[in-house]
């Protein structure tokens with residue numbers, strides 16, 4: 001199959017995935033609207049303002065790439081924590097490798113099942129948050145996802161959930177195109193943690209729509225798979241009620257192309273949100289974080305902390321925006337993005353944006369890009385630490401501000417050990 | 429034995445020679461002091477000896493027990509037994525002081541083919557030594573030198589020295605920025621390390637430190653070389669009269 005038989009590349013996008021199981025009327029209406037949206041906005045292209053730094057060609061291609069499956073000998077990420085495990089293999093739910101879909105303070109179902117119910121709370125979220133997140137910036141892969149996703153989980157947290165829900169994305173086929181869509185609601189006073197781990201497919205497209213009610217807490221921690229040639233586009237759309245907490249952290253090591261988008265709408269007062277990421281890339285690696293946080297409530301705090309370690313021609317991109325609406329007084333917005341370049345061939349490109357319409361706000365943003373500090377390196381070496389190890393200590397130190405955004409110390413330690421692993425494997 | 433032989437070194441970026449034929453010889457177990465006007469090249473000498481980037485050695489040798497340090501990487505020089513207490517210790521955000529110390533100690537042990545210390549062994553030793561330098565546990569947990577006061581940084585240098593047990597210690601103005609009590613602590617720390625094997629080169633501007641750490645020999649450095657060497661009385665002379673007479677003598 002080639003692209004030639006389609007009138008335009010967007011139709012090719014829609015045609016490359018098999019159709020999901022038919023859902024109820026509201027679900028099909030939502031999918032249909034998403035299809036129209038996708039056609040309306042067209043495929044992502046280099047001329048789009050937010051695709052200037054990242055080339056979407058391979059994401060748009062009809063065929064998913066052929067990607068060798070990485071055999072890991074180490075303990076999988078998050079292995080040590082108690083969790084409710086849900087496994088997807090090449091983008092398809094694998095019940096035999098998953099725990100029972102039940103837990104304290106938790107209602108879980110599979111997306112296909114939720115979408116076939118005539119009446120379901122997910123109708124207010126599925127495709128709705130994604131649609132809201134399409135303006136002012138188009139996110140064609142997210143619209144495509146809504147139109148075609150059949151897989152995913154629908155989770156409603158009604159109280160304090162005792163253990164995190166871990167979504168594990170495994171691979172068995174070298175070529176696979178996975179489209180996964182999660183819908184999550186954290187009810188008032190509830191507390192939910194979601195862990196995601198794995199490459200999931202040779203080309204993975206995930207969307208997570210999250211509705212955090214007043215006083216709810218949502219923690220998200222993700223480790224994207226290490227398979228070298230894999231492609232991933234992800235998008236999180238979250239709406240945050242009053243006095244809620246939202247935290248999302250992503251670790252990315254390897255992967256030839258990753259585009260992670262996060263769109264947060266803070267609509268209730270006294271809310272705290274944090275979006276953070278650490279990425280390490282060596283060689284053919286392009287990693288893009290595109291964040292859009294809208295403050296539309298009083299006395300809220302948002303943080304964006306992104307750190308990228310790049311070597312041998314790797315590219316890191318950060319596009320982060322804070323929009324403060326006219327009535328969002330006492331907003332505290334913090335944004336930092338930093339690239340640590342381990343050689344002259346690597347690139348870090350940042351586009352920080354502040355758009356502020358309220359007058360009583362404190363927003364700070366900074367972006368830096370540089371090499372490992374020679375004075376620090378010499379200090380460490382003068383105490384006997386060999387150069388490569390000293391450099392690794394500096395890398396870990398550089399990433400630490402992002403790691404500190406992780407709520408759980410236990411999970412943060414797990415992530416730290418992965419960073420160490422990477423620096424050891426990519427020494428010198 | 430530590431020896432600097434006719435060392436000439438220039439800045440890598442500029443055509444400017446800082447060390448202009450420096451010679452010095454410190455026997456095992458001896459304590460030498462270097463005094464000299466600002467900009468005479470004392471810190472440069474210590475950096476060149478320990479292998480900092482940015483300098484080019486034009487001529488000469490730096491020998492520790494016969495091995496030429498100038499052929500080695502900075503970490504190898506450390507493992508060979510050289511230690512420099514920095515005039516300006518570097519702050520390293522994100523690297524825990526304790527992690528740093530343990531990595532340093534074990535890297536050196538590994539390089540020398542000795543067994544590494546496990547966490548418990550290390551902790552025990554570091555706690556003891558920190559206590560005698562009045563460094564509290566909280567300081568050990570913090571990132572290397574970050575938010576440390578001037579005096580705390582200097583004490584931290586001495587703690588590192590105590591942990592690493594080097595053969596040759598260069599102390600670059602470790603006394604500057606110390607209050608009277610801290611100076612005593614540091615001096616006691618240094619004196620506790622003195623033995624028949626370990627040598628010290630103490631760079632200072634003041635007699636006070638030398639009251640506590642009695643030098644065997646005092647050198648005066650000016651314009652990139654040693655212009656005069658003598659006994660402890662030389663430091664007193666500088667304290668009382670400054671450098672003018674000494675500089676005139678050589679001119």
Ligand SMILES: Nc1ncnc2c1ncn2[C@@H]1O[C@H](COP(=O)(O)OP(=O)(O)OP(=O)(O)O)[C@@H](O)[C@H]1O
Nearest residue numbers: 439446464465466467468469470471472473482515
């Ligand atoms: N990286 C450098 N770039 C430019 N000049 C330098 C550099 N390093 C040293 N110098 C110059 O070399 C000379 C010697 O400096 P050095 O720091 O060694 O002096 P010092 O004797 O330690 O002085 P002080 O007593 O003030 O500590 C000074 O003139 C200094 O400005």
Ligand SMILES: [Mg+2]
Nearest residue numbers: 470471472515
């Ligand atoms: Mg100096």
